[in-house]
Amino acid sequence: MIVDDQKHREADLLARIEKIQHVLRHKARPEGYILLKKDVIIPQLERALEKVREGSHGECDDCPEAIPERRLKASPGAIRCLSCQTKFEKSRAVS
Numbered sequence: 001m002i003v004d005d006q007k008h009r010e011a012d013l014l015a016r017i018e019k020i021q022h023v024l025r026h027k028a029r030p031e032g033y034i035l036l037k038k039d040v041i042i043p044q045l046e047r048a049l050e051k052v053r054e055g056s057h058g059e060c061d062d063c064p065e066a067i068p069e070r071r072l073k074a075s076p077g078a079i080r081c082l083s084c085q086t087k088f089e090k091s092r093a094v095s
């Protein structure tokens, strides 16, 4: 069951990455959208995929907290708990 779950998560994350890459290759999108996907969303999904493979998916990358299952269900690419994610987003926000 655990292995199935891992395979399912891997497949789900790969599908999400492919879908975004497809949109970026074939559709015109505002520059801000493209940059966000390329610089933030895809690396984050790739990191989440790596975490699934190394068995740390569901653990925050920045602190020892676990990422609540509810949050992982809502955003499978989550690699940080909510408070670390908020800090991260504030730190990279440009005005």
Ligand SMILES: [Zn+2]
Residues within 6 Å of the ligand: 060, 061, 062, 063, 064, 065, 080, 081, 082, 083, 084, 085
């Ligand atoms: Zn955290």
